[in-house]
Amino acid sequence: MDPRFATESQVTVTATINGTPSTFTVPAHRTLLDALRTDLGLTGTKSSCTEGECGACTVMLDGKAVNSCLVLAAEVDGHEVTTIEALSPDGGSDLQRAFLEQGAVQCGFCIPGQVMSAEYLLSHNPDPTVEEIRSAMSGNLCRCASYNRIVEAVRTTAQERVNSRG
Amino acid sequence: MLTYYRARTLAEALEVLGQKDVEGRVLLGGTDLLVGLRHQQGDPPRVLVDLKGVTDLGDPITVTDDGLRVGPTMTMAELASHQVVRSWYPALVEAAVEVGSVAIRNRATMVGNICNASPASDTAPPLLVHEASVRIASVAGERTVPISSFFVSPRVSACGRGEVVVALELPRPVPGTGSAYLRLTRRWGVDLITVSVAAAVHGDGRVLLGLGAVGPTPLLVELPSGLDLQDRSAIDGALEEALVVATPISDIRAGADYRAAMLKELARRAVQAALESTRRAGDGSPVRN
Numbered sequence: 001m002d003p004r005f006a007t008e009s010q011v012t013v014t015a016t017i018n019g020t021p022s023t024f025t026v027p028a029h030r031t032l033l034d035a036l037r038t039d040l041g042l043t044g045t046k047s048s049c050t051e052g053e054c055g056a057c058t059v060m061l062d063g064k065a066v067n068s069c070l071v072l073a074a075e076v077d078g079h080e081v082t083t084i085e086a087l088s089p090d091g092g093s094d095l096q097r098a099f100l101e102q103g104a105v106q107c108g109f110c111i112p113g114q115v116m117s118a119e120y121l122l123s124h125n126p127d128p129t130v131e132e133i134r135s136a137m138s139g140n141l142c143r144c145a146s147y148n149r150i151v152e153a154v155r156t157t158a159q160e161r162v163n164s165r166g
Numbered sequence: 167m168l169t170y171y172r173a174r175t176l177a178e179a180l181e182v183l184g185q186k187d188v189e190g191r192v193l194l195g196g197t198d199l200l201v202g203l204r205h206q207q208g209d210p211p212r213v214l215v216d217l218k219g220v221t222d223l224g225d226p227i228t229v230t231d232d233g234l235r236v237g238p239t240m241t242m243a244e245l246a247s248h249q250v251v252r253s254w255y256p257a258l259v260e261a262a263v264e265v266g267s268v269a270i271r272n273r274a275t276m277v278g279n280i281c282n283a284s285p286a287s288d289t290a291p292p293l294l295v296h297e298a299s300v301r302i303a304s305v306a307g308e309r310t311v312p313i314s315s316f317f318v319s320p321r322v323s324a325c326g327r328g329e330v331v332v333a334l335e336l337p338r339p340v341p342g343t344g345s346a347y348l349r350l351t352r353r354w355g356v357d358l359i360t361v362s363v364a365a366a367v368h369g370d371g372r373v374l375l376g377l378g379a380v381g382p383t384p385l386l387v388e389l390p391s392g393l394d395l396q397d398r399s400a401i402d403g404a405l406e407e408a409l410v411v412a413t414p415i416s417d418i419r420a421g422a423d424y425r426a427a428m429l430k431e432l433a434r435r436a437v438q439a440a441l442e443s444t445r446r447a448g449d450g451s452p453v454r455n
Binding site: 001002004007009011027028029031050051055061064065066067071072074077120121134135136137138139140 | 169188193197200205270
């Protein structure tokens with residue numbers, strides 16, 4: 001047996017997490033989701049289905065929305081990860097406030113993932129239609145079924161951002 | 167027990183994957199592989215060989231006068247927004263935009279999708295009707311397999327142990343070619359197919375259909391030459407004969423009878439959509455998605 005593969009490897013990862021360079025060592029099998037929550041203490045990202053069906057663990061990797069449960073921590077070495085914690089120090093970004101104002105938050109468990117998917121959508125489509133919002137966020141499940149209010153929160157935020165840019 | 171290995175060259179990757187006592191698997195997007203690892207499906211790999219840091223695989227996508235070459239790291243999202251793909255292979259775009267969710271498509275690769283060799287793969291039917299070839303490398307060298315013989319059985323492809331798919335090659339469609347992909351699912355977003363059909367009406371007159379989730383592998387069939395695509399009863403007759411290769415089963419998504427009935431209807435609609443696509447071909451209008 002090749003000695004490189006005889007034991008489970010510990011992988012040392014250096015990545016930019018929410019703008020700050022960070023180095024941590026994890027077993028090879030650890031997902032980005034588990035590394036964020038367990039090794040880095042960033043518990044805003046939620047763990048639910050852990051198989052890419054629900055979107056609760058959505059983060060951005062190099063600016064693109066991904067399911068952090070389907071990425072190994074080892075894979076983000078040299079890359080940039082942005083989690084819900086980066087949006088505002090107190091959970092009060094314009095989009096997060098819109099979720100509250102629209103009453104889109106019931107149990108709240110899916111909301112960090114919903115917000116990250118919405119931010120990703122708005123990053124490349126600043127003024128989406130309702131259909132585009134529904135389609136872009138179809139990978140984020142809400143078992144309280146707040147979908148209409150979530151869509152409304154994203155739509156009003158997009159309009160406010162477009163208006164404020166004049 | 168698992169080891170993560172980030173290969174820097176293809177030779178490094180092939181050396182590790184070729185070791186007899188190492189249960190190695192290629193890691194690309196990981197959107198299917200990590201689900202399998204969590205549920206410990208099949209023989210769990212000991213070594214995941216990540217190809218995303220390999221520097222000698224060439225560009226993720228290359229366009230030539232003869233066609234297109236797609237490398238292993240090209241994601242579904244990148245593929246679906248590529249202008250040449252959108253213009254030459256509309257069925258492939260219509261399939262790529264339906265795989266999983268936005269977050270899945272940002273990570274999942276087309277090469278990974280076909281290497282999983284699922285009979286319900288979305289990109290397999292369009293690749294079949296556009297007559298793709300698969301370039302497979304091992305320490306012994308490279309070989310090319312037509313995609314029509316790449317799928318062997320559920321979850322088994324012609325890419326064997328110690329081998330890596332280094333590219334999918336698509337011939338440039340002859341002028342006047344159009345294609346379309348239609349899929350039936352239980353809900354609108356984020357679902358695996360119950361049945362799917364890709365159709366290509368080639369500029370040289372050939373009409374090919376790629377069928378998803380109605381057999382142990384994705385299937386390719388050709389309709390008889392000279393078929394009048396405006397003649398509904400002629401098409402129905404041709405489909406009746408061509409679709410006998412389908413052997414749908416009953417499972418969690420649908421019963422066998424329902425699948426067979428929907429296959430015929432989807433095939434009829436896909437042929438018409440491909441025909442409409444030939445009329446749009448070359449005029450620069452965007453594909454449906």
